Amino acid sequence: xxxxxxxxxxxxxxxxxxxxxxxxxxxxxxxxxxxxxxxxxxxxxxxxxxxxxxxxxxxxxxxxxxxxxxxxxxxxxxxxxxxxxxxxxxxxxxxxxxxxxxxxxxxxxxxxxxxxxxxxxxxxxxxxxxxxxxxxxxxxxxxxxxxxxxxxxxxxxxxxxxxxxxxxxxxxxxxxxxxxxxxxxxxxxxxxxxxxxxxxxxxxxxxxxxxxxxxxxxxxxxxxxxxxxxxxxxxxxxxxxxxxxxxxxxxxxxxxxxxxxxxxxxxxxxxxxxxxxxxxxxxxxxxxxxxxxxxxxxxxxxxxxxxxxxxxxxxxxxxxxxxxxxxxxxxxxxxxxxxxxxxxxxxxxxxxxxxxxxxxxxxxxxxxxxxxxxxxxxxxxxxxxxxxxxxxxxxxxxxxxxxxxxxxxxxxxxxxxxxxxxxxxxxxxxxxxxxxxxxxxxxxxxxxxxxxxxxxxxxxxxxxxxxxxxxxxxxxxxxxxxxxxxxxxxxxxxxxxxxxxxxxxxxxxxxxxxxxxxxxxxxxxxxxxxxxxxxxxxxxxxxxxxxxxxxxxxxxxxxxxxxxxxxxxxxxxxxxxxxxxxxxxxxxxxxxxxxxxxxxxxxxxxxxxxxxxxxxxxxxxxxxxxxxxxxxxxxxxxxxxxxxxxxxxxxxxxxxxxxxxxxxxxxxxxxxxxxxxxxxxxxxxxxxxxxxxxxxxxxxxxxxxxxxxxxxxxxxxxxxxxxxxxxxxxxxxxxxxxxxxxxxxxxxxxxxxxxxxxxxxxxxxxxxxxxxxxxxxxxxxxxxxxxxxxxxxxxxxxxxxxxxxxxxxxxxxxxxxxxxxxxxxxxxxxxxxxxxxxxxxxxxxxxxxxxxxxxxxxxxxxxxxxxxxxxxxxxxxxxxxxxxxxxxxxxxxxxxx
RNA sequence: GGGCGAAUAGCUCAGCCGGUUCAGAGCGCCUGCCUUACACGCAGGAAGUCGGGGGUUCGAAUCCCUCUUCGCCCACCA
Numbered sequence: 001x002x003x004x005x006x007x008x009x010x011x012x013x014x015x016x017x018x019x020x021x022x023x024x025x026x027x028x029x030x031x032x033x034x035x036x037x038x039x040x041x042x043x044x045x046x047x048x049x050x051x052x053x054x055x056x057x058x059x060x061x062x063x064x065x066x067x068x069x070x071x072x073x074x075x076x077x078x079x080x081x082x083x084x085x086x087x088x089x090x091x092x093x094x095x096x097x098x099x100x101x102x103x104x105x106x107x108x109x110x111x112x113x114x115x116x117x118x119x120x121x122x123x124x125x126x127x128x129x130x131x132x133x134x135x136x137x138x139x140x141x142x143x144x145x146x147x148x149x150x151x152x153x154x155x156x157x158x159x160x161x162x163x164x165x166x167x168x169x170x171x172x173x174x175x176x177x178x179x180x181x182x183x184x185x186x187x188x189x190x191x192x193x194x195x196x197x198x199x200x201x202x203x204x205x206x207x208x209x210x211x212x213x214x215x216x217x218x219x220x221x222x223x224x225x226x227x228x229x230x231x232x233x234x235x236x237x238x239x240x241x242x243x244x245x246x247x248x249x250x251x252x253x254x255x256x257x258x259x260x261x262x263x264x265x266x267x268x269x270x271x272x273x274x275x276x277x278x279x280x281x282x283x284x285x286x287x288x289x290x291x292x293x294x295x296x297x298x299x300x301x302x303x304x305x306x307x308x309x310x311x312x313x314x315x316x317x318x319x320x321x322x323x324x325x326x327x328x329x330x331x332x333x334x335x336x337x338x339x340x341x342x343x344x345x346x347x348x349x350x351x352x353x354x355x356x357x358x359x360x361x362x363x364x365x366x367x368x369x370x371x372x373x374x375x376x377x378x379x380x381x382x383x384x385x386x387x388x389x390x391x392x393x394x395x396x397x398x399x400x401x402x403x404x405x406x407x408x409x410x411x412x413x414x415x416x417x418x419x420x421x422x423x424x425x426x427x428x429x430x431x432x433x434x435x436x437x438x439x440x441x442x443x444x445x446x447x448x449x450x451x452x453x454x455x456x457x458x459x460x461x462x463x464x465x466x467x468x469x470x471x472x473x474x475x476x477x478x479x480x481x482x483x484x485x486x487x488x489x490x491x492x493x494x495x496x497x498x499x500x501x502x503x504x505x506x507x508x509x510x511x512x513x514x515x516x517x518x519x520x521x522x523x524x525x526x527x528x529x530x531x532x533x534x535x536x537x538x539x540x541x542x543x544x545x546x547x548x549x550x551x552x553x554x555x556x557x558x559x560x561x562x563x564x565x566x567x568x569x570x571x572x573x574x575x576x577x578x579x580x581x582x583x584x585x586x587x588x589x590x591x592x593x594x595x596x597x598x599x600x601x602x603x604x605x606x607x608x609x610x611x612x613x614x615x616x617x618x619x620x621x622x623x624x625x626x627x628x629x630x631x632x633x634x635x636x637x638x639x640x641x642x643x644x645x646x647x648x649x650x651x652x653x654x655x656x657x658x659x660x661x662x663x664x665x666x667x668x669x670x671x672x673x674x675x676x677x678x679x680x681x682x683x684x685x686x687x688x689x690x691x692x693x694x695x696x697x698x699x700x701x702x703x704x705x706x707x708x709x710x711x712x713x714x715x716x717x718x719x720x721x722x723x724x725x726x727x728x729x730x731x732x733x734x735x736x737x738x739x740x741x742x743x744x745x746x747x748x749x750x751x752x753x754x755x756x757x758x759x760x761x762x763x764x765x766x767x768x769x770x771x772x773x774x775x776x777x778x779x780x781x782x783x784x785x786x787x788x789x790x791x792x793x794x795x796x797x798x799x800x801x802x803x804x805x806x807x808x809x810x811x812x813x814x815x816x817x818x819x820x821x822x823x824x825x826x827x828x829x830x831x832x833x834x835x836x837x838x839x840x841x842x843x844x845x846x847x848x849x850x851x852x853x854x855x856x857x858x859x860x861x862x863x864x865x866x867x868x869x870x871x872x873x874x875x876x877x878x879x880x881x882x883x884x885x886x887x888x889x890x891x892x893x894x895x896x897x
Numbered sequence: 898g899g900g901c902g903a904a905u906a907g908c909u910c911a912g913c914c915g916g917u918u919c920a921g922a923g924c925g926c927c928u929g930c931c932u933u934a935c936a937c938g939c940a941g942g943a944a945g946u947c948g949g950g951g952g953u954u955c956g957a958a959u960c961c962c963u964c965u966u967c968g969c970c971c972a973c974c975a
Contacts, residue, residue, distance in 0.1 A: 103960075192963080196971085345974090395900090395970060399971080409900060526909085566968085579937070583924095583938090586938090590935035590937095594935050649908090663935085667934075715929080756942095758941085759929075764929085766932085861955040865956080873916075875917090876917075
């Protein structure tokens with residue numbers, strides 16, 4: 001606590017210890033804040049990271065945002081719960097473990113179901129722990145005591161309850177439909193899991209001879225191999241070209257099957273040839289056509305997407321793409337291939353392995369979504385829900401309005417087993433759906449067999465907002481923390497997860513699970529590509545934390561992100577992305593080191609108000625008043641920005657205050673007062689302590705570690721005190737001081753002008769010079785008199801003379817308010833150069849004046865623009881004219897030509 | 898095929914409902930400084946026809962139209 005602070009901030013030296021201390025102190029629990037609870041609790045459910053792998057930068061961003069919001073609200077006194085968890089990620093995890101097995105030359109079938117699942121558990125226990133460790137390294141203040149895993153016992157119970165309830169309500173059903181099938185993962189997928197990608201493909205025009213030999217009909221298809229399963233050709237009923245063929249038959253080539261020509265409204269006469277081959281077992285539209293016309297479905301593919309025994313022998317066993325080539329070749333050989341054209345269309349791919357989806361006819365379980373979608377739409381339309389940024393609401397609406405039933409069964413081993421039992425006794429065949437495991441058939445007592453399939457991972461995660469709180473038990477947590485407050489997520493999982501949580505929340509709890517949905521952007525590389533393992537353009541957050549510190553990572557992510565926009569980082573130049581955060585942390589560290597070193601000792605730091613020894617207003621210097629006013633401004637800016645999810649603005653406001661105001665000016669200003677027993681030192685210490693303390697608190701949500709480390713070192717701080725539950729700084733009307741703001745700004749401008757002149761003429765830093773500052777030919781503003789020593793020190797002057805200069809040769813400047821600055825430099829300056837400099841400045845102002853005169857001479861402007869705008873423009877004109885006037889006079893004094 | 902977003906200094910971005918010195922920040926770059934908190938620093942500086950074109954307006958980076966480029970979402974047209 002009292003050992004000296006290192007001159008360079010070393011995050012790795014303090015972060016893990018501070019984190020451990022926070023946990024020990026129980027600071028992440030809802031009741032951690034001694035201030036008690038203000039208003040409603042603030043609750044965020046963490047989007048559970050998949051246990052497939054360690055975290056990437058996207059998780060870093062997502063969890064940083066959540067932690068910022070949670071820490072902000074915790075400090076504001078809300079009872080705050082951030083509930084963490086991990087996701088068993090059915091397909092993804094199963095794939096990873098299967099790949100591990102493949103390296104051992106084994107498949108899951110070699111192990112058998114139970115042993116395989118056992119193996120997956122081993123894997124996820126390791127990765128799950130690693131992930132939680134990473135979240136801790138990031139500084140996440142989640143309540144680890146409540147951590148859930150979407151496949152743990154509590155969640156399983158909730159999943160069963162939800163499934164059985166929905167089944168009883170008729171919202172879950174088993175059906176025989178075309179679903180999205182991944183031939184590599186060997187499972188059904190939902191529509192959302194089948195990602196559509198625009199692809200350059202081809203379209204084949206195939207001739208189907210009429211069965212009576214009177215000609216042929218041409219159909220167009222992008223998947224010729226499916227013709228092996230055709231059971232009809234369809235045309236539009238009103239299509240004059242084909243009307244005479246309706247009801248007749250074609251002889252399906254290669255297969256030699258007679259199939260009918262049917263009329264169906266689903267056919268678009270304008271597309272292709274206007275005649276469609278109908279393959280009910282391999283296309284959803286064809287399936288519907290088949291149903292309407294009583295056509296048979298012939299499944300010509302195996303689960304692996306090879307040609308099945310239902311096709312002619314020579315095709316059997318061929319991969320679908322080989323079969324495609326073979327079919328095309330045989331059509332060509334038979335003179336039945338009319339043409340092949342390039343064709344761009346959307347191809348579905350498995351979101352986990354990128355394999356081309358095969359639409360497949362099979363028995364699956366579905367959730368009827370329409371009834372659920374209705375209330376979810378209503379909740380948005382009546383403003384119960386709010387999206388940040390707002391436009392994301394359009395995506396939500398669009399998805400819900402076009403909602404399709406959700407395929408929830410997966411032909412996997414890793415996941416929640418479907419709670420359905422089939423009676424195996426003959427003559428019963430009953431299907432039982434049960435909350436409890438069944439051994440026998442409830443109807444006949446015969447033997448039962450549980451459904452082999454598991455549920456979609458998202459069927460467990462859509463329940464999280466209440467299942468993680470104990471549902472279906474009516475727990476105290478559920479009563480206290482449902483509904484939650486904010487959901488922070490990447491836009492990619494808006495449909496997978498966010499929209500479904502809203503539906504589940506409304507259905508099972510009767511209330512939306514959260515009110516604000518903050519969708520942040522995606523982390524991309526400098527070519528705007530999403531970071532991914534396969535592209536090798538990822539950045540490991542842990543590496544960044546080790547090199548720059550968690551605070552630097554968080555600051556960089558937050559400040560690189562405005563509402564709803566992507567965050568661009570350069571994986572090849574970590575320095576470019578994270579140096580700013582690291583530098584800022586170091587700046588803060590050193591400012592803290594300086595201020596804290598002057599707070600130590602036996603003299604107590606005086607409060608600014610509310611005590612007998614409080615600093616009196618009349619003791620404050622102009623600089624004191626100025627920094628207090630600037631600090632108050634930062635409090636207002638940052639607080640408002642946090643409230644509006646403008647985290648980058650909040651970070652920026654504190655950054656500017658700490659660096660540009662406090663470090664660059666205030667600390668420099670108070671140095672003389674701090675050394676020795678200079679008068680006013682106690683006031684400077686009091687003001688520095690108070691404003692720095694406030695700034696640390698404002699910054700704590702973004703940079704929790706360094707702010708805590710410094711804050712804890714304030715003298716008199718109890719050992720158990722933590723900034724994470726310190727009260728949020730309040731704006732105070734008494735701190736607002738426009739006069740001090742304006743006057744100190746003049747001081748800054750004078751110093752800036754003198755520094756500029758010095759740099760212009762290469763006056764060495766060690767060389768003190770005199771400066772004359774005056775106004776209207778007389779003494780300069782009283783503010784400069786009061787801060788005379790500040791100007792002298794910061795501009796490195798030997799003397800500051802606040803009257804008209806007695807000399808002429810030197811550097812001149814005129815400030816916006818007409819204040820005149822002169823640094824006598826004698827022979828050291830090049831008079832011609834100075835004349836040029838002043839002339840250029842005068843010309844610039846002359847241009848402004850001319851434009852301004854034109855503007856004000858414009859009757860349209862003067863009459864139509866608001867009076868205050870016109871008045872302001874008039875003031876500008878006179879100020880510029882005055883400045884120009886002064887510059888011209890200075891040139892005359894210098895003897896410029 | 899619909900819908901949406903972005904295009905501002907070399908790079909990453911601010912600039913909200915049009916009007917506070919002919920556009921700001923960080924990083925990078927240039928010059929000078931190890932000034933007893935910080936060289937991960939200090940001081941100063943260069944750098945942009947605000948994607949192109951048109952329009953509305955007294956006035957536009959800021960509003961409207963259009964074009965170009967990039968990105969995203971949705972879509973059963975075989």
